[in-house]
Amino acid sequence: MDKTPVDLLIFDLDGTLIESKWDIAQSVNCTLAELGLPERPIEEIFGFVGDGVKRLLRLAVGEGNQARFEEALKVFRRHYLEHCLDRTSFYPGIEPMLQHFAHKDKTIATNKSIEYTRVILNGLGPQHFRYMVGGDNGFGLKPEPGMILHILEKIGAPKERTVLVGDSTNDINGGHNAGIRVCAVGYGMGNRAKMEACQPDWFIEKPEQLMEIFV
Numbered sequence: 001m002d003k004t005p006v007d008l009l010i011f012d013l014d015g016t017l018i019e020s021k022w023d024i025a026q027s028v029n030c031t032l033a034e035l036g037l038p039e040r041p042i043e044e045i046f047g048f049v050g051d052g053v054k055r056l057l058r059l060a061v062g063e064g065n066q067a068r069f070e071e072a073l074k075v076f077r078r079h080y081l082e083h084c085l086d087r088t089s090f091y092p093g094i095e096p097m098l099q100h101f102a103h104k105d106k107t108i109a110t111n112k113s114i115e116y117t118r119v120i121l122n123g124l125g126p127q128h129f130r131y132m133v134g135g136d137n138g139f140g141l142k143p144e145p146g147m148i149l150h151i152l153e154k155i156g157a158p159k160e161r162t163v164l165v166g167d168s169t170n171d172i173n174g175g176h177n178a179g180i181r182v183c184a185v186g187y188g189m190g191n192r193a194k195m196e197a198c199q200p201d202w203f204i205e206k207p208e209q210l211m212e213i214f215v
Helices: 021-034 042-046 053-061 063-083 094-100 114-124 146-155 169-177 192-197 209-213
Strands: 008-011 105-109 131-133 162-166 181-185 202-204
Touching: 008 146, 021 042, 021 053, 021 063, 053 063, 063 114, 094 209, 105 146, 114 131, 131 146, 146 169, 162 169, 169 181, 169 192, 202 209
Parallel strands: 008 105, 008 162, 105 131, 162 181, 181 202
Antiparallel strands: none
């Protein structure tokens, strides 16, 4: 199989590079407990992840408790900043893959707040990434194309030599909305059938496969 030449790899964060769902869920339930609201099943919280922290907490506090949302945001921020690296790590295979592409431009485009993104990547390996954009940087949330278009402009890479790697329909649609190709990953938090329906250009089961596809 001929490899596809790329100059720029844009990565989603949660569910693509890092296994972070346990720390997120723990911080959500600690927030709910502190506010005197009922905690939620861990699996249910996993399903809330991917559209940014505001949506995560709106869903977590529940329809009848939206008045507590701002308070929940503050409590969550305090707790998550302290605990976002307790159990969070790169998925197996991520580090060797990033080292393999050391000569390529690599960036992050995540719906996660940039504040949390920086803390986590500073802990795990900031040297791999030239630039990162978070959900609160003012470019909108994926599937809107804003943050991806901003990265393309910032790095100066041609669209046809750029690929977005992600684990959700937001990533696939966001990449396609920005006019670039997308490689979906099957090991993250995304729903496989929903991802396949969005027709990613590639679909991989483990990070090392990126080395087989791109050059």
